[in-house]
Amino acid sequence: MNVEFEQKVFPNKRQSAEELAEVALHIRRDIIKSLVLAQSGHSGGPLGSSDIFATMYFGGYMRYKPEDMTWEGRDRFVLSAGHMCPVLYATLANAGCFPKAELATLRKYNTRLQGHPGRDMGLPGIETSSGSLGQGISIAVGMAMSDKLLDKNDRRVFSLTGDGELQEGSVWEAAMAASHFKLDNFCWIIDNNDCQIDGRIKEVLDVYPIDEKCRSFGFDTIVVDGHNFTELMSAFDRFLENQKNNTGKPTAIIAKTYMGHGVSFMNDNYKWHGVPPSVEQAEKALAELV
Amino acid sequence: MQELTLHGSKPTRHGFGEGLVVLGERHDNVVVLGGDITGSVMTSLFKDKFPDRFFSIGIAEQNATTIAAGLALSGKIPFFASYGAFCALRNADQLRISVCYNEANVKIGGGHAGISVGPDGATHQVLEEVAFLRTLPHMTMLVPCDYNEAKKATIAMGEMVGPAYIRFGRSPVPLFTNDNTPFEIGKAQVFREGNDIALIANGALVWESMLAADELAKKGIKARVINCPSVKPFDVETVVNAARECGAIVTAEEHQVHGALGGAVAEVTAKNAPVPIEFVGVRDSFGGSGEPEELMVKFGLTWKEIYASALVAIERRDKGSSGIRRVKDVAQYAE
Numbered sequence: 001m002n003v004e005f006e007q008k009v010f011p012n013k014r015q016s017a018e019e020l021a022e023v024a025l026h027i028r029r030d031i032i033k034s035l036v037l038a039q040s041g042h043s044g045g046p047l048g049s050s051d052i053f054a055t056m057y058f059g060g061y062m063r064y065k066p067e068d069m070t071w072e073g074r075d076r077f078v079l080s081a082g083h084m085c086p087v088l089y090a091t092l093a094n095a096g097c098f099p100k101a102e103l104a105t106l107r108k109y110n111t112r113l114q115g116h117p118g119r120d121m122g123l124p125g126i127e128t129s130s131g132s133l134g135q136g137i138s139i140a141v142g143m144a145m146s147d148k149l150l151d152k153n154d155r156r157v158f159s160l161t162g163d164g165e166l167q168e169g170s171v172w173e174a175a176m177a178a179s180h181f182k183l184d185n186f187c188w189i190i191d192n193n194d195c196q197i198d199g200r201i202k203e204v205l206d207v208y209p210i211d212e213k214c215r216s217f218g219f220d221t222i223v224v225d226g227h228n229f230t231e232l233m234s235a236f237d238r239f240l241e242n243q244k245n246n247t248g249k250p251t252a253i254i255a256k257t258y259m260g261h262g263v264s265f266m267n268d269n270y271k272w273h274g275v276p277p278s279v280e281q282a283e284k285a286l287a288e289l290v
Numbered sequence: 291m292q293e294l295t296l297h298g299s300k301p302t303r304h305g306f307g308e309g310l311v312v313l314g315e316r317h318d319n320v321v322v323l324g325g326d327i328t329g330s331v332m333t334s335l336f337k338d339k340f341p342d343r344f345f346s347i348g349i350a351e352q353n354a355t356t357i358a359a360g361l362a363l364s365g366k367i368p369f370f371a372s373y374g375a376f377c378a379l380r381n382a383d384q385l386r387i388s389v390c391y392n393e394a395n396v397k398i399g400g401g402h403a404g405i406s407v408g409p410d411g412a413t414h415q416v417l418e419e420v421a422f423l424r425t426l427p428h429m430t431m432l433v434p435c436d437y438n439e440a441k442k443a444t445i446a447m448g449e450m451v452g453p454a455y456i457r458f459g460r461s462p463v464p465l466f467t468n469d470n471t472p473f474e475i476g477k478a479q480v481f482r483e484g485n486d487i488a489l490i491a492n493g494a495l496v497w498e499s500m501l502a503a504d505e506l507a508k509k510g511i512k513a514r515v516i517n518c519p520s521v522k523p524f525d526v527e528t529v530v531n532a533a534r535e536c537g538a539i540v541t542a543e544e545h546q547v548h549g550a551l552g553g554a555v556a557e558v559t560a561k562n563a564p565v566p567i568e569f570v571g572v573r574d575s576f577g578g579s580g581e582p583e584e585l586m587v588k589f590g591l592t593w594k595e596i597y598a599s600a601l602v603a604i605e606r607r608d609k610g611s612s613g614i615r616r617v618k619d620v621a622q623y624a625e
């Protein structure tokens with residue numbers, strides 16, 4: 001398949017739902033392109049969470065400089081669900097952190113776009129290695145502690161986990177610590193697509209009710225439609241307010257999403273968790289993503 | 291001496307999955323715990339056949355390991371399988387205390403072993419667990435070389451009493467043992483006779499050692515190939531005999547060079563029959579994304595390194611230098 005990556009990059013600022021939808025569309029197209037070239041990797045989670053990433057990185061909520069992702073004052077994002085990295089790579093490329101053409105190297109030998117994020121490869125915007133579920137969120141809590149309790153600055157830390165990932169006990173250890181240390185500079189996003197590898201969350205091991213759990217762990221908990229930009233923006237707005245007002249409460253955004261969203265034949269189907277599209281499927285998907 | 295011929299290739303994980311089904315048929319108290327990757331570690335075969343004896347625990351390896359200990363202390367024979375990174379190392383403390391210190395009859399199947407996992411990259415390519423597991427008191431640690439041996443090893447570990455771990459891989463590997471090839475926990479087998487150099491390997495590197503032996507034969511060097519699936523308990527006798535009779539050893543494994551099969555061979559020979567040893571394995575680095583075959587070449591895990599290491603070990607032996615100074619570097623022999 002002859003794949004070309006468009007050169008377009010997007011700004012990070014307060015923008016309309018329509019503008020964010022345009023960014024998300026580009027992220028989804030780039031996910032499909034990189035996965036069809038890799039011929040391995042995860043389609044479902046990345047496509048389903050593209051709207052979250054578009055809002056978080058392009059809605060003015062994270063402060064960063066695409067040309068210098070090591071800038072000291074930047075806000076940090078930790079992808080706890082490391083397998084979802086195709087969406088993070090596509091997001092960073094659309095922000096202009098590295099050339100889009102590099103998306104073609106996903107999962108190839110010596111690539112900076114490792115199958116699961118590898119900090120050793122030095123891709124701009126990758127704060128930590130991840131891929132062993134349930135660890136990234138704790139790293140994020142450690143970063144937020146450093147910012148708020150030690151350096152006493154106003155940097156923000158974001159971390160996204162899957163919903164299957166919530167089965168790891170360490171996630172809840174991190175949650176406990178986040179509220180114990182009053183980390184209102186910490187925002188936890190849960191990609192609640194109700195799917196994991198072996199099936200629906202309830203069949204594999206029930207983690208519901210997620211909202212009540214987060215609340216009882218001391219989070220300001222917001223449940224949103226993860227494909228509705230207005231709802232996503234108001235949730236991130238509330239996180240910013242929590243930090244500004246020194247509420248002492250970390251924020252949890254539970255985003256109800258569909259795995260594989262945006263591609264009709266992948267939508268809400270857990271079988272798409274860990275497989276890439278074939279050439280034919282990629283062509284079909286790209287024809288839908290316009 | 292074994293009759294060994296190549297019959298295509300098959301992943302060792304298939305042997306594990308099918309071995310579990312055999313155990314399920316033979317023993318009512320065999321139960322299996324799933325960690326959300328049951329298809330890829332092949333416990334789905336057992337789940338389909340014996341749904342009442344299969345429990346999905348979710349993505350919670352520490353909990354699954356300790357639940358397994360509870361089941362074992364209640365007379366069951368629980369198998370828990372995941373990727374080795376998560377069911378040997380994420381749950382290391384649980385294995386040490388709840389399983390081994392309790393001598394609980396827990397069986398662990400660790401998949402995605404080694405660099406040949408491929409594009410998933412370093413996080414999933416476990417290269418350290420053999421070294422850890424062989425230091426745990428009471429643990430049995432098995433690294434089968436092909437599909438057939440994986441199946442036999444799975445059945446054997448289910449039918450012995452005590453904690454046991456089997457390591458298997460994702461990608462197809464050469465299938466060359468057969469129903470008559472002996473397998474016994476605690477025993478190594480001589481797959482090829484020779485007295486000039488001993489090649490001691492396990493996992494996918496056993497076949498690579500056979501290829502290296504073919505190449506060495508062209509130079510008139512007769513290599514003894516020893517398959518060593520049982521890293522613990524360890525077949526001291528076979529290894530020490532090889533040291534005495536060959537006078538030089540190469541170990542080869544899809545693992546860090548530190549502390550695993552190579553470490554075991556070094557320990558027993560240092561004590562009983564010190565000889566030059568060269569170690570083929572991953573040299574203190576993490577893996578990375580790529581195609582399995584490509585990575586095996588890049589990380590130096592093919593017959594070529596075994597061949598070159600054999601020449602170095604022989605030269606060290608013949609020059610009477612048993613490791614104080616390297617006579618020539620391996621790289622000079624490699625193509």
Ligand SMILES: Cc1ncc(C[n+]2csc(CCOP(=O)(O)OP(=O)(O)O)c2C)c(N)n1
Pocket residue numbers: 044045046081083084131132133134161162163164165166191193195196197259273325326327349351376380
């Ligand atoms: C500690 C650990 N155990 C198991 C795995 C294998 N694994 C990768 S993704 C995944 C399922 C994750 O489910 P979820 O968080 O819901 O993500 P989604 O399926 O929505 O992408 C599993 C079990 C892993 N990466 N890490």
